[in-house]
Amino acid sequence: MALEPSLRAPLNICVFCSAAELDAVYTDAARTFARLLGERGHSLVWGGSDSGLMKVVADGVQEAxxxxxxxxxxxxxxxxxxxxxxxxxxxxxxxxxxxxLARSDAIVVMVGGTGTLDEATEILELRKHGMHTKPVVILNTAGFYDGLREQMRRMEAEGFLPVPLDKLVSFADDGTEALELLGA
Known part of the structure:
Protein backbone atom coordinates (compact mmCIF):
# COMPACT_ATOMS: atom_id res chain seq x y z
CA MET A 1 0.00 0.00 0.00
CA ALA A 2 3.03 2.33 -0.03
CA LEU A 3 2.86 5.47 -2.10
CA GLU A 4 4.61 5.64 -5.47
CA PRO A 5 8.21 6.95 -5.22
CA SER A 6 7.22 10.12 -7.10
CA LEU A 7 4.86 10.99 -4.25
CA ARG A 8 7.48 10.82 -1.51
CA ALA A 9 7.60 14.59 -1.10
CA PRO A 10 6.35 16.01 2.19
CA LEU A 11 2.77 14.93 2.84
CA ASN A 12 -0.23 16.15 4.76
CA ILE A 13 -0.65 13.23 7.13
CA CYS A 14 -3.95 12.96 8.96
CA VAL A 15 -3.63 11.50 12.44
CA PHE A 16 -6.67 10.28 14.32
CA CYS A 17 -5.99 9.85 18.03
CA SER A 18 -7.28 10.48 21.52
CA ALA A 19 -7.56 13.83 23.24
CA ALA A 20 -7.27 12.05 26.59
CA GLU A 21 -4.25 12.06 28.90
CA LEU A 22 -2.66 8.62 28.49
CA ASP A 23 0.08 6.38 29.87
CA ALA A 24 3.68 7.00 28.89
CA VAL A 25 3.72 3.86 26.70
CA TYR A 26 1.37 5.73 24.36
CA THR A 27 2.66 9.29 24.77
CA ASP A 28 6.30 8.30 24.28
CA ALA A 29 5.44 6.43 21.05
CA ALA A 30 3.31 9.37 19.87
CA ARG A 31 6.11 11.84 20.59
CA THR A 32 8.59 9.75 18.61
CA PHE A 33 6.20 9.44 15.66
CA ALA A 34 5.43 13.18 15.75
CA ARG A 35 9.13 14.05 15.75
CA LEU A 36 9.63 11.85 12.67
CA LEU A 37 6.75 13.61 10.91
CA GLY A 38 8.16 17.06 11.62
CA GLU A 39 11.77 16.17 10.83
CA ARG A 40 10.73 14.80 7.45
CA GLY A 41 8.85 17.99 6.64
CA HIS A 42 5.35 16.54 6.76
CA SER A 43 2.31 18.49 7.90
CA LEU A 44 0.00 17.15 10.58
CA VAL A 45 -3.73 17.22 9.87
CA TRP A 46 -5.41 16.50 13.19
CA GLY A 47 -8.52 17.18 15.24
CA GLY A 48 -7.10 20.49 16.42
CA SER A 49 -7.23 19.76 20.14
CA ASP A 50 -4.57 21.09 22.49
CA SER A 51 -5.09 18.33 25.03
CA GLY A 52 -4.08 14.74 25.60
CA LEU A 53 -2.43 12.69 22.90
CA MET A 54 -3.53 15.20 20.26
CA LYS A 55 -1.41 17.83 22.04
CA VAL A 56 1.57 15.47 22.32
CA VAL A 57 1.49 14.82 18.57
CA ALA A 58 0.99 18.49 17.66
CA ASP A 59 3.80 19.57 20.00
CA GLY A 60 6.19 16.99 18.55
CA VAL A 61 5.45 17.87 14.93
CA GLN A 62 5.71 21.60 15.58
CA GLU A 63 8.93 21.31 17.62
CA ALA A 64 10.52 19.30 14.79
CA LEU A 101 -9.85 13.44 4.71
CA ALA A 102 -9.97 16.18 2.07
CA ARG A 103 -6.87 17.92 3.48
CA SER A 104 -4.75 14.77 3.83
CA ASP A 105 -2.59 12.62 1.57
CA ALA A 106 -2.46 9.67 3.98
CA ILE A 107 -4.06 8.61 7.27
CA VAL A 108 -2.55 7.19 10.46
CA VAL A 109 -4.81 5.92 13.23
CA MET A 110 -3.20 6.04 16.67
CA VAL A 111 -4.61 4.87 19.99
CA GLY A 112 -7.95 6.31 21.00
CA GLY A 113 -11.47 5.69 22.18
CA THR A 114 -14.81 5.56 20.44
CA GLY A 115 -14.24 8.81 18.54
CA THR A 116 -10.99 7.51 17.06
CA LEU A 117 -12.62 4.18 16.25
CA ASP A 118 -15.50 6.02 14.54
CA GLU A 119 -13.04 8.04 12.46
CA ALA A 120 -11.04 4.95 11.53
CA THR A 121 -14.03 2.86 10.49
CA GLU A 122 -15.52 5.66 8.39
CA ILE A 123 -12.22 6.23 6.58
CA LEU A 124 -11.89 2.48 5.96
CA GLU A 125 -15.49 2.23 4.75
CA LEU A 126 -14.92 5.08 2.29
CA ARG A 127 -11.72 3.43 1.08
CA LYS A 128 -13.48 0.07 0.71
CA HIS A 129 -16.04 1.70 -1.59
CA GLY A 130 -13.39 3.52 -3.63
CA MET A 131 -14.33 6.96 -2.32
CA HIS A 132 -10.62 7.61 -1.67
CA THR A 133 -7.37 5.79 -2.36
CA LYS A 134 -5.27 7.35 0.39
CA PRO A 135 -3.17 4.85 2.33
CA VAL A 136 -4.39 4.07 5.84
CA VAL A 137 -2.06 2.77 8.55
CA ILE A 138 -3.12 1.75 12.03
CA LEU A 139 -0.29 2.43 14.47
CA ASN A 140 -0.59 -0.51 16.83
CA THR A 141 1.33 0.87 19.80
CA ALA A 142 1.85 -1.76 22.52
CA GLY A 143 -0.57 -4.08 20.71
CA PHE A 144 -3.49 -1.70 21.33
CA TYR A 145 -5.21 -2.72 18.09
CA ASP A 146 -4.40 -6.46 18.15
CA GLY A 147 -8.08 -7.25 18.74
CA LEU A 148 -9.17 -5.03 15.86
CA ARG A 149 -6.64 -6.65 13.54
CA GLU A 150 -7.91 -10.07 14.50
CA GLN A 151 -11.54 -8.99 13.99
CA MET A 152 -10.68 -7.58 10.57
CA ARG A 153 -8.92 -10.81 9.61
CA ARG A 154 -12.08 -12.68 10.57
CA MET A 155 -14.19 -10.26 8.51
CA GLU A 156 -11.95 -10.95 5.53
CA ALA A 157 -11.93 -14.74 6.06
CA GLU A 158 -15.72 -14.92 6.38
CA GLY A 159 -16.39 -12.75 3.33
CA PHE A 160 -17.42 -9.48 4.96
CA LEU A 161 -14.73 -7.46 3.15
CA PRO A 162 -15.09 -7.14 -0.63
CA VAL A 163 -11.41 -6.16 -0.90
CA PRO A 164 -8.39 -7.90 0.60
CA LEU A 165 -7.50 -6.58 4.04
CA ASP A 166 -3.97 -5.70 2.97
CA LYS A 167 -5.42 -3.45 0.22
CA LEU A 168 -7.65 -1.71 2.77
CA VAL A 169 -5.32 -1.01 5.70
CA SER A 170 -1.85 -1.72 7.03
CA PHE A 171 -0.83 -2.21 10.65
CA ALA A 172 2.47 -0.84 11.98
CA ASP A 173 4.11 -1.53 15.32
CA ASP A 174 5.92 1.83 15.49
CA GLY A 175 6.13 5.23 13.84
CA THR A 176 9.07 4.36 11.62
CA GLU A 177 7.21 1.39 10.18
CA ALA A 178 4.07 3.50 9.73
CA LEU A 179 5.98 6.06 7.67
CA GLU A 180 7.63 3.32 5.63
CA LEU A 181 4.22 1.86 4.83
CA LEU A 182 3.09 5.32 3.70
CA GLY A 183 6.21 5.73 1.58
CA ALA A 184 6.94 8.82 3.64
Missing part, protein backbone atom coordinates in the same frame (compact mmCIF):
# COMPACT_ATOMS: atom_id res chain seq x y z
CA UNK A 65 9.59 21.89 12.16
CA UNK A 66 6.38 20.47 10.69
CA UNK A 67 3.18 22.38 9.94
CA UNK A 68 -0.05 22.00 11.91
CA UNK A 69 -3.42 21.93 10.16
CA UNK A 70 -6.08 21.66 12.84
CA UNK A 71 -9.66 20.80 12.05
CA UNK A 72 -11.78 21.28 15.13
CA UNK A 73 -15.51 21.19 15.63
CA UNK A 74 -17.76 23.95 16.95
CA UNK A 75 -18.50 22.30 20.31
CA UNK A 76 -14.77 21.68 20.95
CA UNK A 77 -13.33 24.98 19.72
CA UNK A 78 -12.61 26.00 23.33
CA UNK A 79 -9.87 23.31 23.46
CA UNK A 80 -8.46 24.04 19.98
CA UNK A 81 -4.75 24.82 19.72
CA UNK A 82 -4.10 28.53 19.48
CA UNK A 83 -0.82 28.43 17.53
CA UNK A 84 -1.60 26.01 14.70
CA UNK A 85 -0.52 27.12 11.24
CA UNK A 86 -4.15 26.69 10.17
CA UNK A 87 -7.27 26.05 12.23
CA UNK A 88 -10.58 25.21 10.63
CA UNK A 89 -13.72 24.91 12.77
CA UNK A 90 -16.50 22.76 11.34
CA UNK A 91 -20.15 22.61 12.35
CA UNK A 92 -20.17 18.94 13.38
CA UNK A 93 -18.12 15.75 13.57
CA UNK A 94 -19.20 14.47 10.16
CA UNK A 95 -18.03 17.69 8.52
CA UNK A 96 -14.77 17.51 10.47
CA UNK A 97 -14.02 13.96 9.28
CA UNK A 98 -14.73 14.97 5.69
CA UNK A 99 -12.47 18.03 5.98
CA UNK A 100 -9.67 15.98 7.54
Missing amino acids: GGRLIGISVEFLKNVARANADEMIVTADLAERKAAM
